[in-house]
Amino acid sequence: MGMTLTEKILAKHAGLDRVEPGELINAKVDIAFSNDISAPISINEFYKSGATQVFDREKVVLVLDHFVPNKDIKSATQAKMLREFAKEQKLVHFYDSGEMGVEHALLPEKGIVLPGDLIIGGDSHTCTHGALGAFSTGVGSTDFAAVMVTGELWFRVPETMMFIYNGDLNPWVGGKDLILYTIGDIGVDGALYKAMEFAGPALKQLDMAGRLTMANMTTEAGAKNGIMEPDEITEAYVKERASRDYELMRGDPDANFVEIKEYDVSNIEPQVAYPHLPSNTRGISEVEEIPIDQVIIGSCTNGRLEDLRMAAKVLKGKKVSKETRLIIIPATTNIYRAALDEGLFETFLDAGAFISPPTCGPCLGGFMGILAEGERAVSTTNRNFVGRMGHPKSEVYLANPAVAAASAVAGKLAGPEEVV
Amino acid sequence: MKIEGKVWKFGDDIDTDQILPARYLNTSDPEELAKHCMEDADPSFADNVSESDIIVAGKYFGCGSSREHAPIAIKAVGVSCVIAKNYARIFYRNSFNMGLPILECEDTDAFNTGDRLSVDMETGEIIHLDSGKSYHFKPIPPFMQELIQSGGLMKHISQKIK
Ligand code: SF4
Numbered sequence: 001m002g003m004t005l006t007e008k009i010l011a012k013h014a015g016l017d018r019v020e021p022g023e024l025i026n027a028k029v030d031i032a033f034s035n036d037i038s039a040p041i042s043i044n045e046f047y048k049s050g051a052t053q054v055f056d057r058e059k060v061v062l063v064l065d066h067f068v069p070n071k072d073i074k075s076a077t078q079a080k081m082l083r084e085f086a087k088e089q090k091l092v093h094f095y096d097s098g099e100m101g102v103e104h105a106l107l108p109e110k111g112i113v114l115p116g117d118l119i120i121g122g123d124s125h126t127c128t129h130g131a132l133g134a135f136s137t138g139v140g141s142t143d144f145a146a147v148m149v150t151g152e153l154w155f156r157v158p159e160t161m162m163f164i165y166n167g168d169l170n171p172w173v174g175g176k177d178l179i180l181y182t183i184g185d186i187g188v189d190g191a192l193y194k195a196m197e198f199a200g201p202a203l204k205q206l207d208m209a210g211r212l213t214m215a216n217m218t219t220e221a222g223a224k225n226g227i228m229e230p231d232e233i234t235e236a237y238v239k240e241r242a243s244r245d246y247e248l249m250r251g252d253p254d255a256n257f258v259e260i261k262e263y264d265v266s267n268i269e270p271q272v273a274y275p276h277l278p279s280n281t282r283g284i285s286e287v288e289e290i291p292i293d294q295v296i297i298g299s300c301t302n303g304r305l306e307d308l309r310m311a312a313k314v315l316k317g318k319k320v321s322k323e324t325r326l327i328i329i330p331a332t333t334n335i336y337r338a339a340l341d342e343g344l345f346e347t348f349l350d351a352g353a354f355i356s357p358p359t360c361g362p363c364l365g366g367f368m369g370i371l372a373e374g375e376r377a378v379s380t381t382n383r384n385f386v387g388r389m390g391h392p393k394s395e396v397y398l399a400n401p402a403v404a405a406a407s408a409v410a411g412k413l414a415g416p417e418e419v420v
Numbered sequence: 421m422k423i424e425g426k427v428w429k430f431g432d433d434i435d436t437d438q439i440l441p442a443r444y445l446n447t448s449d450p451e452e453l454a455k456h457c458m459e460d461a462d463p464s465f466a467d468n469v470s471e472s473d474i475i476v477a478g479k480y481f482g483c484g485s486s487r488e489h490a491p492i493a494i495k496a497v498g499v500s501c502v503i504a505k506n507y508a509r510i511f512y513r514n515s516f517n518m519g520l521p522i523l524e525c526e527d528t529d530a531f532n533t534g535d536r537l538s539v540d541m542e543t544g545e546i547i548h549l550d551s552g553k554s555y556h557f558k559p560i561p562p563f564m565q566e567l568i569q570s571g572g573l574m575k576h577i578s579q580k581i582k
Binding site for chain 1: 433435437438441442443445446447448460479480483484485486487488489492506508509510513514517518561563572573574577578580581
């Protein structure tokens with residue numbers, strides 16, 4: 001019996017010929033990263049253990065993104081702690097204002113995470129990087145501390161579920177819609193503890209941005225990791241960014257999957273996840289008349305240049321409704337600059353949008369767009385739990401950037417065809 | 421080890437935003453976090469919970485973000501253990517890595533707020549003290565027991581590097 005791609009990467013990093021689902025292994029980590037809210041606990045634990053140096057200053061990465069630019073004194077204190085630690089440890093990859101971005105957009109963009117890697121991050125959306133053909137999973141602060149000291153971590157080898165997407169994508173449908181549809185089908189714990197592997201001809205119609213969006217939300221189905229086999233699109237993306245060797249690995253043809261699901265994407269229209277679960281999905285043609293107070297376009301899910309272009313396509317020559325606020329947050333400084341150079345900012349500003357520097361900000365109810373009691377938002381982010389973006393009695397509807405932009409123009413939940 | 425305590429009952433899919441809302445993530449001080457434990461699920465919890473109380477929930481407790489602040493807050497208010505049908509994976513890792521016992525039991529529908537339970541970690545038995553009925557939970561995997569015995573993951577590691 002062969003191994004799945006996830007099993008192969010884990011076996012390689014554990015120095016084993018093969019691994020079985022359920023097995024507990026100790027594996028070497030290629031890249032370990034964390035951020036301004038998870039790392040402070042890890043840094044305390046690091047020193048408490050008696051360690052003085054990280055295992056490899058090129059492999060431990062810190063990104064300030066959640067509450068940066070510092071939103072208050074407490075978050076400034078946390079950020080300062082990371083700045084000092086990065087300096088003391090001479091970390092090669094430390095990203096702060098000026099060259100910053102949401103970690104899961106920034107790391108692939110900079111070629112820090114690569115195909116074949118074993119990656120851990122002190123953030124649940126670390127599963128994003130599996131889109132490159134890597135094993136990438138989110139861990140807690142103590143796990144990250146342990147890796148900073150030893151360069152290794154314990155893992156339970158997950159079973160793999162295979163998702164195959166056939167057919168041709170409909171207009172305005174992208175990675176966000178495929179993953180929302182899938183989560184709607186299997187539920188928020190539908191892939192609990194498991195690997196979600198994506199394949200099929202429809203994936204060839206997605207660029208890396210769309211693939212990263214899909215892998216990003218595998219944690220919303222409870223998965224340990226999301227993964228896809230690297231192809232020519234992956235290679236073209238990493239070739240110009242990588243500054244170290246990488247391996248384009250594939251699963252064995254006779255690998256064992258606990259479940260195989262097939263979807264015909266020609267049946268999938270733009271999706272909306274209603275409050276308060278990402279699995280609460282329906283097609284845009286089935287939504288009711290729902291007035292919207294705020295629209296957020298950004299985050300590690302849909303804050304990439306391709307997403308901003310999609311939003312601009314809808315917003316070109318249009319005005320945001322007087323009843324609605326539109327906040328656009330490019331996910332990294334590079335994306336911000338590219339969007340500016342391409343003239344997207346002009347479209348956004350003409351439409352009446354507010355443009356924020358890269359930050360997680362409102363995605364986790366931090367700052368830069370908090371919802372009051374009773375307010376409703378359409379957001380391109382990944383979570384719509386109770387209180388996620390502010391008041392416990394506010395509501396978040398998850399959607400792709402085109403639906404978000406259209407809703408901003410319409411002042412209510414709306415699909416792009418209704419406004420373009 | 422035996423634990424005895426009073427039940428605080430919660431439903432399915434209690435995510436980390438309800439356990440410890442992100443608006444309080446600008447600190448990792450356990451005492452500060454304790455003040456807001458379970459705030460968006462039950463605002464009265466943090467003020468009324470007492471030492472050794474037990475959180476009981478349905479399926480998929482701790483889903484959502486990777487924040488270790490969630491199990492830290494639960495531990496800091498003095499909760500002795502959590503019993504749920506199952507857990508989100510990072511929450512599961514985090515709890516064991518820091519020594520908060522969390523148990524998987526299918527029968528949590530039988531327990532309600534205010535009930536008294538006695539939990540035996542070794543035998544995997546839960547006794548519902550008000551009715552005398554007994555229930556069982558999945559034994560903790562040996563590797564996790566090892567982690568708990570060495571006092572959590574970091575203690576385990578610092579023993580190794582010394
Ligand atoms: S953008 Fe949102 S989901 Fe992504 S890392 Fe930041 S807070 Fe988490």
